[in-house]
Amino acid sequence: SWVQTWHHSSGHAEVTSHVAKPEGPTIGIYNHVLGEFGEKKKKKKRRLATDVSSGFWLGVEWDNPERGKHDGSHEGTVYFKCRHPTGGSFIRPNKVNFGVDFLTALKNRYVLEDGPEEDGKEQIVTIGNRTVQTVGFDSVIKRQSQLNKLEDISLRNCAVNGAGDKGGIARACPHIRKVDLSRNLLSSWDDVIDIADQLKDLEVLNLSENKLEFPSCSTSLIGTFSALKVLVLNRTGITWAEVLRCAPGWPVLEELYLGSNNICISERPVDVLQTVKLLDLSSNQLIDENQLFLIAYLPRLEQLILSNIGISSIHFPDAGIGCKTSLFPSLQYLVVNDNQISQWSFINELDKLQSLDTLSCVRNPLTAGSKDSQTTRQFIIARIGQLKTLDRCQILPEERRGAELDYRKAFGNEWKKAGGHQNPDKNRPNEEFLAAHPRYQFLCQKYGAPEDGELKTQQPFIxxxxxxxxxxxxxxxxxxxxxxxxxxxxxxxxxxxxxxxxxxxxxxxxxxxxxxxxxxxxxxxxxxxxxxxxxxxxxxxxxxxxxxx
The missing domain is CATH 3.10.20.90 (Phosphatidylinositol 3-kinase Catalytic Subunit; Chain A, domain 1)
Known part of the structure; x- marks a missing residue:
């Protein structure tokens, strides 16, 4: 008996980018029985141990190791290597579908089957693999069926494995601007280029959950992605170095999504990503505050999404109390949900950002652990002077005024003990207080110093x-x-x-x-x-x- 060994990566789980991949070409496969997508790696044939069932086998490795049974070996013989000791399986070839080309998938999903049609009458329509009973739906389907007029398409989960015949896409649907190719069987960046080369108007491309092999040297593909503005690469296994190698080919890119790739920002972008306005680094747990400084000079970066990266602190060393940092000069919108932020010093530092006006900071110890969420909201508003929206809720002028007055009162006694005084000539709070409350002195100037009557501690009462x-x-x-x-x-x-x-x-x-x-x-x-x-x-x-x- 013989075994044909392959490498399989399911599109349902993450692949760590630092693991070396086996040698040989990669091909996407779909497992009918297990219902998971991935890539396979062709290797040489080897003789199976005699006690293994006879026949032809495929060796696969799952991204989710719980789906496998071994490390690619059997009875001491290594047939292929796995990244995880329990990630491997042997499956029969007849359980595997190697997918279809782009144009076939497009026709399967969007082209109406031949047959008589009458608007307003019930009919059976096949869209992809689904049979739908429709009434008066003919005109909609007809519009979609005109492939050469399509501009926005979704081929998510359609087992697309590549471009197919050269030039076929350009002839059939040259006007496509938005493409969702997430969760398919694309296995390399070259596959993506073969498709994009034929879509000269392409502006939005989603490649999430395709385990891709990226080029090992810098690429500059003039014209391939000349119109691309939005690129989604969540769960593709891309590394930061690979991002920078591919980036010269994205001359007008504005939004880049890199979630769940175990990315570590290893170097500063130089002459690339300079047009990016939105960068999503969510769920990359290896990122820390020092790495963020490497992207702090992107001149047009307005939105930064850092949800679930494990960050707990940030510090802008170039700016003192009451000053603005030169880092992230255009940043207006920051998301730091689901992190480990527990100290008010993190919020204080955000006031140093020149342009920040929108913040989302939910499900952090600082906010989730508070008994009074309204007070926490007030204190965040008071500590970041230019904030206009917090956790998707607009901050109206009267809310800011109330928040700043409450904050001023809440820390008034602490201010006095630190050397604060209603008399401006005697008002000299110590450095420790000013570091903990950088805006307090400004609020005293804005509203006046708190009076002693405001700061009296209320006696316990029934x-x-x-x-x-x-x-x-x-x-x-x-x-x-x-x-x-x-x-x-x-x-x-x-x-x-x-x-x-x-x-x-x-x-x-x-x-x-x-x-x-x-x-x-x-x-x-x-x-x-x-x-x-x-x-x-x-x-x-x-x-x-x-x-x-």
Missing amino acids: LKNQLLTLKIRYPDQLDQKVLEKQLPDSMTIQKVKGLLSRLLKVPVSQLLLSYESPKMPGREIELENDQQSLQFYSVENGDSLLVRW
Whole structure:
């Protein structure tokens, strides 16, 4: 019996980029039984041990080692080498489909089968492998069937293994601008070039989950990707060095997605990637803050996505307190979700970025571990002065004002102990405080230093003795029912407005509050200072809050 050994990589898992690949050509395969995509590696034939079932076999290695049974050896004989000791399997050739070319896949998915058609009548339509019963769907299918007019196509999961006959794509569908080729059987960058060479208008290309072999030397393919603006290479196994080798061929690229590739940024891009506005490095756990400095000089980089890379700290050494860094000069949008950020110093450093106005920082110890998410949000807003959007929520001017005033008050006692003073001539907080709160002095200039009365520590109290039972009325909305609510007398007007905003579905900025008391009939007192409490305005049990918008 004989064995034909191959290397197989499933498109469902990651391949570490530092593992040497076996020698020989790679060919994509699809396993019918296991239902997983990948690449195979052809090697020489070897005699199988006599106790192995007779016949012709393929040796495969799965990206997910749990799907395999061995390391490519049997009874002491090594038939092929695996990257993982349990990643290998032997399977029969009849269980494998080697895929189809680009044009065949395109026709399978988009071309209507021949037959009589009448708009408005029920008919059976085959799209790809699916049979669909449609009514009045003819005109849509006809448009899609005109391949030469197609501009946006998806061939995801269609077992595409290459370009096919030379020039065939260019003749059939020359106007394609967007292509999704994710999760297919493309095995090398040369396969991609063969396809892209025939699509001169190509602007968006998704190659995710194709385990690709990239060139080992620099390439400059003039014209192949001359219009390409968006390139998605998630889970392709690409390394940073390979990115830089291919990048000269992407002269106008604006968005580059490199998620889940175990990338380590090893060198600074020089004369490449200079047009990139968005860079996604999500789920590359080998990246640290020092590596990020290597991409900090990309002149047009506006959006940087660093979710789930394990980062916990960042520091811009060229900028002191209150100064802006020269790094990431154009960066406006930063995503650091699902990391290990636990210190406020990380947030403080972000205030040094010249252009940052949008931040997403969810599911980090600093934010997820907080008991009061609203307070955490306020403190982030107060610490990053130019921020306009936080965690996809717009920061309105009144929210920023309230956040900065609350922050100023929350750390007022600490400021005084560190040497802070209401008298500007005596206001000299120590370096430790200024390092922990770089914007505090600016906020004192903006709003005035906190007064001693604001900083008094409240004595412990029994909540039930300080709850006010208030009637909530709507003078201009007669159809609204009068409500009765219990509120702490220490509650600020800002928080009362927040409560009412959620209750009434009315923006905080539109709410006007006042109150009236049975003790002062006919007199209405405005609650105009959002930072003061109900107690400050002498609101008592039985009084009525008047709400207008």
